[in-house]
Amino acid sequence: MTTSASAMKTRCLITGAGGFIGQALASALLAQPEVSHLILTDTTAPAHPASSNASKENGKPPSVHLHAADLTDGKHIQWLCDQEFDCIYLLHGIMSGQAESNLELGLNVNIDSVRRILDQLREKKPGVRLVFTSSTAVYGPPPDPDSVFSELTAPDPRSSYGAQKHIAETLVNDYSRRGLIDGRIVRLPTVTVRPGKPTGAASSFASGIFREPLSGEQSVLPVSKDLDLWVCSPRTVVKNLLLAKNIPTEKYDRKSRIVNLPGITISVQQMLDALKAVGGEKALGLVHEKKDEATQRIVEGWPTRLDTTKARGLGFVSDGPFERTLKEYIEDYTEGQH
Template sequence: MRIVITGGAGFLGSRLTRALLALRGAEGGLPAFDGILSVDLAPSPVDDPRVASVVGDIADPAFAREVIGAETAGVYHLAAVLSGGSEEDFDLGMRVNLDGTRALLEAARATGRAPRFVFASSVAVFGGALPEVVPEATAVMPASSYGAQKAMGELLVNDYSRKGFVDGRACRLPTIVVRPGKPNSATSSFASGIIREPLAGQPSNLPVPMGTRLWLSSPDTVVANLVHAMALDGGRIGAWRVLNLPGICVTPAEMLASLERVGGPAARALVTERRDERIAGIVLSWPGDFEVDRLLGLGFRRDADFDGVVRQYRDEFVS
């Protein structure tokens, strides 16, 4: 039996792969597995005999049925066209983010085994007037194509679970900070950039107001929560399978204060402020804080503070 990870070659997918490999079989409630299949547009960077890679188009129903079959113990669906790319290319976003999700769910349904299915959603499903702290049952009103596509994916996962086709969990991920490497097409990419680039001695720009409330999580915490989401018994989640994964509410002003404490004043001085209305218009529609007491009670976790998030990145990626 194996676990399938779409987007398995990416930063989050490869990190999740390594975390799962460190576990043993059905440890902690995970379905028993002895291998991982990475599905992406590139091979997995994880060099381990238990990891196989398949390159292909998840929106192709035939390909989806090739990678999800009777031997599938569980599915992590992380692959997506990110927020900026979805806004610029509507058809591509719909094909990958909506059609691809439906193709994977149909392939899981065809196994007749109701495998556990963890769908990576986003706080971008929210928009409009929101309370300071968003309750679990708040209705979604996306202000971007990406958010709309993720919201539709959530409904699909929930209904396929209701019908008993999969045992689904739709996890709304906080913005993951700090991502290594180069900026990506996510509208929230700046949130990593204003930490990553200065720590490398490079300039970076903040395109949103200093007081913007952001819902953030470190990569290690997100991965731990994704593992827990797969392991958690569906009966404890309830009929509505959408989960607002815990994060911490931080403003760019607070992020830059952490940068200065961890990286020094010279790093902080490399960040400029130049508003980008396209980015700000989307990011300011997102909620900055959530009620997560129930999720913490279910065993999910959150980072203690943003200084720790910056230190985690510095210690792992900055020489």
């Protein structure tokens, strides 16, 4: 593999491409001059991403292929890994709340499918560039509110989702150490505000308490207002996923491909204050508190302060003020631009 992805035409595959981040990433990739080919897959064929700013090669936009694939089925994985691509984003997964309530499904999707994909790649596409999205849920709860976590902090997950992500991280890291793939593991903050419907993630409320009220609908807050979260905006996470692909291999730590992506620490109360500042009293009044102990317990198990020195040294970008995130959401998803 070349050490400069931008110096060559790139063909990318995205799993989990039907989700919000997958669609946003696909749209951003279409605008990259080096991208000539996109393969998008999910359990049902993903929608064609927005491509108004797509780059063109010889007057033609990148080709886009949409496929339905069950990644718990070995035959589907074999077929997918036979396609032509030199970069793969593994975005598929069972989210935190659902992984906790359905252990078998979480194991099949979050571990077994990743292992099968990696084994197909090391045989059919050795050295392929791979970006794996992980989570700070691998860490477990902070020992005290001021604890700062880095990539050197030992994971101690307290949820099935965190444990499954940690196992998959270990596989990607080891396969990269052996030179079988060129992996990049990015631990995402909670991405908010997400458009669309609520998901199976325990953190789904972190989008719902903005998305629904800003549309004039009621929303439930299932956690305490003094709870802190580590978050980033959709625009920031997409920028960083693009960067993860393009950073030269030699710049990554040879011992570990894990990077904590930048975010900001914010309390639920501060998030509600931002909602009031942007949407007014009317929007704030549509948020109703209804404590859910299971959700509170899962989210309390995630770190809220992370050392992002490694990420910033690699060129990953930081987030802005949370009010700006809300204004970006309104601009991107409620004014007909997407």
